[in-house]
Structure formats: structure tokens, C-alpha cells
Amino acid sequence: MSTTGSAPASGALSPQLADVAGPANGTIQPAELDELAAATLRFLAADAVQAANSGHPGLPLGTATAAWVLWSRHLRHDPARADWPDRDRFVLSAGHGSMLLYALLHVFGYDLSLDELRRFRQLGSRTPGHPEVGPTPGVETTTGPLGQGLANAVGMALAERMLAARCNTAEHRVVDHRTWVLAGDGDLMEGISHEAASLAGRLRLGKLAVIYDDNNVTIDGPAERSCADDAAARFASYGWRTLWVDDGNDVAALDRAFAEVRRIEDRPTFITVKTTIGYGAVEVQGTPAAHGAPLGSATLAGMRRRFGWPDTPFHVPTAVRLAGTVRAGAGAQERVRWERTHAEWSQAHPDLAANFPLDRVPSAPDLGVLKPLADGATAGARTATRKASGSALQALAPVYPALVGGSADLAASTNTAIPGGDVGPGEYAGRTIHFGIREHAMAAAMNGIALHGGLRPFGSTFLVFADYLRPALRLAALMGQPVIHVFTHDSIYVGEDGPTHQPIEQLESLRIIPGLTVLRPADAAETALAWEFAAANLDGPTALVLSRQDLPVLGGSGLDDCRRFGARTVRAPSGGPDVVLAASGSEVSLSLVAAELLAARGVEAQVVSVLCRERLEGALRSGSYPRPTAPVVWIEAGVPTGWRALAGPRDTVIGVDRFGASGPGHEVADHLGLSASVVARTALATVGATSAGPAIPGRTPRA
């Protein structure tokens, strides 16, 4: 390893620097300042982990110099305005190193006090164990689950390019910033890193750079125990440029590498920075012991002695604080210049400014365009809800220019292509993103686009493959990001593709993610309404769950009930019903057939379509939607757990709680005990009707 410009291997400061580290703070040379600043970041991190008696000192100690060089010389940011839309994004993908980020934020003057650092990992602090977007100014995304931050960053860098193509004019450059990622071995080992890096390479996202903290250590031991990748060669295979810094404490080499990143924009850059995990804590440095536990008071005291660092925890030398402030001032000047440009641009291009507010996810326009498709839908025709969704999206896209998205290579099946052209390398003005067969990176990039602001992302795949993107969808919910997921082919009615492609447990598995709105429309009218809900929901992610197969259009009557209660009645007997058939999606029309079978037996059934179970549950709880007096048969082609939770003691639930089979959809449904006759017979049993009257053909109901 080159040692040019690096600190002594022990981490010790030179004697005169040790002096200025103390309260006295004498004069200081630039190179000395860098050493002092890196040491400050290291000790802030080590002190906070020690105080919390929990956390990860290894990454902050190893990468403090790189982070300092980036933040003090290259990162475009204004700590006073953490939400400046044209700031560079810095993503700590290796989120366990959160104290590095908190130390940086503090030193550069973000609104994060030393007291907050002292409260690291305490309930209600701004310094949670892993960085969380929201409570902490300057945190761009919630990281910790490995690989997610890197993939978020791909979305952010893509959003930057797409907005630049839309907004920048010959006179005004209002979108012009970079996305920097600090990633570790874990990020790179995770599969999502492949999907995300491959997508970024294809799209030639030249303003994206990944700094790889190459420390050769994972939790279980030397990284080589489990991994022998040539990471740089791998990223080169995706079309990335690769740079090397042989010594993570070599300020000049780091500075050159980051400057080189900023020199060209034709493809993303991968910088391998060789570091020593836990650098400076000589008892543990370079070993897994440095990764995820407090250094301990003895090791930390020894490190203090060697660095000549004051005993007081959370010490920040005045020179370092001053350097942070100076840099912040320069950032503020840049920001003020940008605001002037932005103001001129807004005046010159009010439409652009209105359509693409750069500081937030643009809210939906007046959704009147969906009304004819929803309230105005006429009963009688047949169409798959995935097709109805395509129609809704086609109607919505022209009035909601910020809406962009695509599919994980299933656009023709999910009906999610929209007018406006494709996004491709150098072609960022398009609206349709070809995410490729990369569900996980799609969902994480959608999160990144939403976090970036200025655009509203959607994505699509088959419902069964929601499993592939679940970790990213969970993070969307945790962060409250308004991404829209279109999941088609939503049940065993997928048919011939068989059990690997037939969702059974996926629908319920989505419903139990806190904060995710799940909508399963019964027909084209409800599908348009579902898009209305999704577009209007800026509080978190929405999932539309849609049929592959054609379904009868039930029409727009009663949709206001869906808006208020999440459910509507699609068949109401003139008298009080003997039984209620409550279903979602494709099982609503099945229930209508069952209701006719029941009517032939003199049993009157009300049929209720549940578009949004969560909303209905709320309405039932609050009493705004009274519980039916007649017993209810709840029906859905998926695991019935959630419906059983909702059902009253006299109710019955029909679902599917085993895997499907390959065959024509309706045969598979019959095979699994899902048919109109089964619904009808179950309803009869539920109301305790005698078995007099014409026999209802079909299979035995399931237990």
C-alpha cells in the first residue's frame, strides 16, 4: 500500500497537532487539519458507540479520512439547508456505520447537536442505530439492510438525469448534482448490488460514484473466507469506470480520485479504497472485532493516548469545527446562486416548475380524468383489471407529467408502458424505464427516485414476484415513500404457469406490512378508483393487485362507498339479505354468480366488494360502516388468515391455503375448492339453510 500522505500507522498525530487537538487550538497547516478532522470523526464515532454500549465503530474509523476529503472538498451541500434540491446526495449504504454520518453532519454544521450524538441509539434521538430518513437532517435514505442504499442511489442518480433532461434549459441549469455512495463488502455481496449496478451501467449514470470501503473483513472473519470477487472487474463488466486508492488515509490520492469522478460523466465510477477496519484502535484494527461492538474503555483510552486526543468524550477541535463552517459557507453560497437561477427558471418556465417541483414528490393533479373510467364505467363488458389499469395509467400519464416508471421486463403483461418514450443511456427525457429482470433493484430505485424528489415513480411485476422485492418495499413503507407498485397475475387464476407463478400467500404478506396500502379491485371501475387512491396517497407506498384474467365490469355505482369505507355493495337484495358474500378482486364476480345460485334456492345474498381491506377494517372498528346483521362469507383466492381475523363468530371464510397447480385457471380454482357452487353451498351452511331445493353442483367446501 502506498503511504504517501497517510497518517502514521498507529494513527498518532504529530506532537504539535496533538496540541491543537486540545482545547488550546493553535495554528494549523492544511495537511494537519485533514489529520485532525479525520481523527475527530473517528473519536466522535468511537465515543458515541462507547456511550451507547452498542454500535459499529469499524467503518467510521476505517473511512473517516475518505469521508472527510469527500465532504470537505467535493460534496456539493449546504448544511444550513439539508433539503436544497440541487445538493449532491451522499448515501451511506453500509448503514451500520451510522456514526460516521452523524459525525460528519455535526462537524459540517447540520442541525445535529453534540447532545444528539451523545444520545446515539437512544429512543427518540436523531441518531438512531441505522440512519433513518426523517428525524435526521442530511440523511438521504434509511439504510442498514445491506445493498439497499446503493440501489436507492441508482434511483437518485437516475432521477437527477431525468429531471435534468426535463428541466434544464440553455439559460438555466437547475438540476446538476452527483450521487455518492459509501458501500462495504456486505453491500457488494448482496444480490441487489448486482441488479442495481448493472442497471446503472446500462443507463450510463455518469454522475453516480460508489466508494467501496475495501477492508477485507466481514463479521465472520476475513472477507476472503466467503468471497473472492474481483469487485472492480465486476463493476467494469457492467460498464463502470474503475478507480483505485491504495491507502484509505492518503488524502492526496483520495482527492485526486474524487476530482477524477467529477471530470467525466459518461458512465458511473467505482472507486476501490483500501482501508483498515477500526483504524487506530490497534488492539482490534483489521479484524472482525472492530466491526460491530464498542471498542471498550481500555482500547479507546489507548487510542486517545496514541492520537494525543483529549480525554473528554465528544471532543471537536475548534480548527475542525471552523473548517466545517467554512465549507458550509461555501456551500451556502452555491445554494444561494442556485436559488437565484431557480427563481429565474421558475418564472421563465412556470409549467416546468409546477410539474416538476424539485423539493418533493409532486402531488397528483385533479384526478378527474379517472372519473369516466371509474364512476362512468358501464356494466356488462369484460376486461382484466391489469388491462383496466393500463387504461387508467394512459389517462393519468398526460395530466401527471411527473409520473414515471416501468416494469421488470413484463411491460406488455402488466400494461404499464406509457406515452413519452423510453429512458435509455443518454435518453433521459423518456418516461418508461426498462428496469430489466431486476425486481429488487426496481423497487429500491423507485425508493431512490421518490427520495430524490421531482418525480413520482411506479413499477410493475407479477404479484408472485413481490417476494423478490419485499425488502425494498418494506423500506418504502418504513420511510413513507409514495411509490406505486402494480402487481398483476394476482392469484391461482394465473393458471397454466403453475404454482411457481400463482400467488397464494403474497397478498396477505403485503397487507401485513405496516403503512403499505393494498388495493385489489374487482373490476375496471374499481381499478380506476384504485389508481385515484394510489395517485393521491403521498403518505406511503401503494400496491395495486390486479387480475390476469378478464372480469365482468360491474360499473361505477357505489364507488363513493369504496372511497369512504374501502368497500361497496355490488348486489343488494330488495329485502334484508339472508347472507352477505364479501370478496375482493376476481372473487367478487364469482360471488355474484353464487348469489344467483342462492337466489334460486330462495336465499337472498348481498354481495360486497372489498377494494381495500385495511380501510374497511377501520370503518368497521369506528362503526362508520356497520357490521352486517346477516352472517358473512368472506372470499378471497389467497391465504385466509387476515379474513379470519376480520370475521365474526357466525361468519365463514373461503380461501386458498395450499400451493396451486398448473392447468387452466378455472380448473385450478375448481381443484382448490374455489367455485361459485362452493361459495353458494358454504353460504347455505353458514345461514343454516336446509338442503331442500335444487342441488348445487360442484365440489365439497374446504374445511
Next chain:
Amino acid sequence: MSTTGSAPASGALSPQLADVAGPANGTIQPAELDELAAATLRFLAADAVQAANSGHPGLPLGTATAAWVLWSRHLRHDPARADWPDRDRFVLSAGHGSMLLYALLHVFGYDLSLDELRRFRQLGSRTPGHPEVGPTPGVETTTGPLGQGLANAVGMALAERMLAARCNTAEHRVVDHRTWVLAGDGDLMEGISHEAASLAGRLRLGKLAVIYDDNNVTIDGPAERSCADDAAARFASYGWRTLWVDDGNDVAALDRAFAEVRRIEDRPTFITVKTTIGYGAVEVQGTPAAHGAPLGSATLAGMRRRFGWPDTPFHVPTAVRLAGTVRAGAGAQERVRWERTHAEWSQAHPDLAANFPLDRVPSAPDLGVLKPLADGATAGARTATRKASGSALQALAPVYPALVGGSADLAASTNTAIPGGDVGPGEYAGRTIHFGIREHAMAAAMNGIALHGGLRPFGSTFLVFADYLRPALRLAALMGQPVIHVFTHDSIYVGEDGPTHQPIEQLESLRIIPGLTVLRPADAAETALAWEFAAANLDGPTALVLSRQDLPVLGGSGLDDCRRFGARTVRAPSGGPDVVLAASGSEVSLSLVAAELLAARGVEAQVVSVLCRERLEGALRSGSYPRPTAPVVWIEAGVPTGWRALAGPRDTVIGVDRFGASGPGHEVADHLGLSASVVARTALATVGATSAGPAIPGRTPRA
């Protein structure tokens, strides 16, 4: 592209060959036979897709020649004994091309009749839409969800090396076979392919080969629209050898490449084979239209004319059938030789033969070693169930030599290291596998190890990261593979790591996967019992859900009830209880504290620990475990949906249905309304007790 030895671009057979394709079947030269055989596979696939009016002809048409060359010259197999343990494994990772596999199986004489090919994608056939292990002899794994097959194959190839290291002796080579994968663009774009290929490269699995069907087309268009990877360079970066075949119809080049694969064994091989999707169907070949829809009668008829193929669907020329039979005969001879060796080996090494039955997943030994840890556990001490799990595993490992596994880089946290050394490149006699930070590939490789036979795999990670491996776990359940997943850090009690690391919905999301057994022990005794359940369960996957934090040991009393009903009483009032507190895992000891608070108020609480909710539900349904006469408060630190489904009308449920927070575990629990006082007050409200008596401190119960 080289055209040496390739069929004419139109796919047409030479005139004389067209004759033998017909019923007459004249004499034929070897090169002509290859053409004829490849055409046979193509037409069988195209005819079956046409008959089903659904399916994927593109891959079979493009790769028929490569598949024929592999199966007729290189694959070690005996069609009469599809379960021969020392056969080569052939994995169709691109499972949508299932008809290629079915056509191969038929032509080589596996027990798969033409009638089954005619019933492609029909309910109950042996030819489901995607290959399914079980119904179809010769199908090695269930594929379709992309990337899974490739990762299964890594597990199979690893199992081969590990068994070879254990079983082969100087005199007897009983384990010596290869694993071949046919993979498409989709497989390679999925993140799991990165994890699996990186792991295989690290472990130098030299008897693994991936044939990459490089056809430049995905569903949504040219592959380059979404992907610009240099796939070969990427695999080289993992340490794989790379080979090229420029023309997928070049028999000689394919033969050379497969022979080269068999020449060396020091690292896995990646063979790029350039193909034309839908080759021969000139109207659609080379385009996405060839991928996933029937060719249509006109295109198929035109293809028949150009190939000189008989009009009768499902035609197999006698020469091709004969060639398949001859190859099958050669395979049978190899198998018979192997059986002789195996018999000698079994006699010479009865212990090895007993410990490592090569034809199945070895069943568990007498589990008496776990009894002292379960029934004999003495109440009073405190230990985390993850640590108790480590003790159980340490006890089990010596008596169950086939048990192998490891962790996704969290061995020290999940307590899953076992004696016997590490598995590494060239070191396959070890027992601990370092899967790396690759949860998804870990789970899929575990499936591959189980499918291979001879070993019993386990793996481990944090419960929250079950999301990362969910698609592979689902397939384990669908295939009924007895893999054991150890999920630790199972609730918001994870504490300081915060909401990204605190499972909320994961436990319930596992319980709703059909066929997955989920166990959440309350203490060390139940943990040992859970390992007993897991070891004994050969019918499907088992998930152990374990605490990070210490829990009181409740002792071994009543464990027989757990065995029978999935639950046991850990506190029984002398009289009949006023209320039942039923909980799982760490909430059992919480309930015991609550019971004491209640006792102080004169309310007698029975406390029930639910180790396996599914088993308890069955017992309640069957009546073998009577429903309590007193009202029940159900408590679990996760989404409560499933418990609400179980609860009777007088019962109450306490759970967590929002994301957690970073802070000390018990503070987080308090913050989320999970405490003994909340449980006690909820119980009081449930039984309708008056609020007389000493106040119970704590937070308000959640609605």
C-alpha cells in the same frame, strides 16, 4: 457467427434427411442424426405449446442443439433410473423453457410418455407449465422464478464435493458427478445469480457448469434495452473459467466446449452460447414474439414445411428414438458399474453408508441427545433462545453427521458454528459453510443441497432478513424440502439497531407460507424441543424463530403437550383460571410477570406457551386441545393478524403492527405498548374485572 456444422439458417433439413424424418426412416449419418434430433426437440416443444395454447417455445427452439449435444454425449444419466445418486444433475434454470426438458426426457426414454407431452400444462399432468420436482422423473428442481435454479445448482455442486470428501476412498469413488445449468438472460439479471455465482467461485466448485443461452432478447425487447453486461467478464471476476460457442447450432463447437468443461475441475465454468430465440420459426425468431406464446398454426406449418417435418404433431423419428435408447443403455451400464462399486463401498464402510445415504436427505438419528436440554432443562437460569439453539446444535451435530450448514455472515450472532471445520475451496470435508452476506443464495443453495441428497442443510440469519431469502424459502415449501432455517433477533427487542433490523411482519409472513413449519420457543427447553421437531421434520422446511435477548428458562415440564398440541401450560392456577395468557417466544415470560401482577389483584391467570401456532390450531380444530373456557389474551411481539384469526369472540390480542424504533429493547417495547402491565391491564379488561385494587403501572393498552 461461425456457421461450421450449423443447420441452414432457415432450419431446413437436407432433402434426404427430410425423408428419414418421416415415417419411413432410412439410413442416417451421425451429423444428420444431430440435426434430426435437434429438430425433434424443437417440434415437440412447439407442438406442445401449440396444443396447450400457452407456454414458451423460444428457449427450446434456440437451445435444442446445445441440449441435444449435452444429453447425448456428455451428461451422465440413466433414464431408467432417474434417481441414480451419482447421475449428473441438469438444471433448467430458465424454467419457462420446460418443454425443452420434457422433450429431452421423452426422447431419452425417461418415464414421460408422448401422452404426457400432449397434456402439457394440463391439470394433473407430469408436464406442468414450469418444471416441478416430484411429478416428473428427471426434473431435478422446481424452476421458473428466475435465478433460483442456478443457485440450487450451486448447492448441488457443493453437496457433491462435500459428499465426495466424506465418502470416496482410495478404492471406491461413489460420488463423482457434475452439475449442468441452462440459464437465460433473466437468470443472470436477477440478484441471486450474483450471490450464487460469487459463492461458487469462492468455493471453486469445479464440477459446476453454466450454459448461458445468450439470445439477446428479453420479454420487453432486445436484452440490451435493459442490460449491457459483459456476462463472461462478470463471471470471470468471480473466478470462473469462461468458454464461448459462437453458434448455438454448431454441434462440433458445443461438443468441444462440453468436453473442455469435463477436462478440468479447479473452478466452475461459464459457457456463453450464442443462440437465436425461436430458431426455425422464421416469422418470429430473434424477437420477443418467440419467447412466451404459441407460434400459431401458420408459423408452425411454415416451419414444418421448411424442415420437411411431418404434419403429425408430436412426431419422433425412429432414428432419434433409437439414438436416445442407445445413450440410455450406455448410461444404464455406467449406473450398474456404479452400483457394484457402491455395494462394495457400503460393505467396506457401513458407517459412511449409514450416515450419508446418497439417495435421500438423511433422516435424523435418535434425538435422545436433545432430551437433557429439553425435558431436563431446569428453571431459573436466563439464556437467549439463540444461545440455547447453539447448545442444541452442538449436541445434535455429533450424532447427525449429515447435518451441515452455516450462516449468512452472522455465525457468532446466530450461534450456528458447529464442530468439524470450515468448508472452503478444496476443503470440502468441513461442516460449516460460510455463505457470505448472501441470504438469498444461502436459502437456494440449501434447497440444492437437500435436493441433491446425502446431506441435511441448515442456514441462519436475522429474522428481519428472512425477507431477503423469501423466494427460495417458498420454493423449499413448494418442493417439500427439509431445510432448516435459524432466524434469530426475532422482534423489536433487537433494540438499538432500530426499525430496519426489528422484525414486525416477518413472523406472520413466514407462518402464511403453506407447508413451512414455524417454531418460536419461549425458553431454552422449548428451543431444544424445536430442534427436535426440526430435525425430525423431513416433509418440508422448518423455521426456528429465536430471541436475541436473554429469557428465563421455564424448564422442561409439559413439553409433551408441546409435542402433541404445539403448546404447553407454564403457569396453572390451582383453581380454574379467570383468564388465559397465551403467548409465544419472549412474550411468554412477559406473560408470567403479568400473571403475578394479576394475582396481586386476585385474578388467576393460566399462562400458555405456543411453540407452534399451526399445530395448536390443528389441535383446537380437532378438539384434541379444548378451547379454554376462560377468555384468552393472545400476545406476540409482531403483527397480530394471525392471532386475531385464532381468537374467540371474548378474547383480546396484543401485538405490534407498526414499525419499531432505535433504543434499548425494553424501552422500545414499552414505547410500542408491550409490557407486563399492559398485558395485565388488558387481561383485566378482558375478564371485565373492576379496577379496584392496587393500580397497575404502565402505558395504555393499544386498541
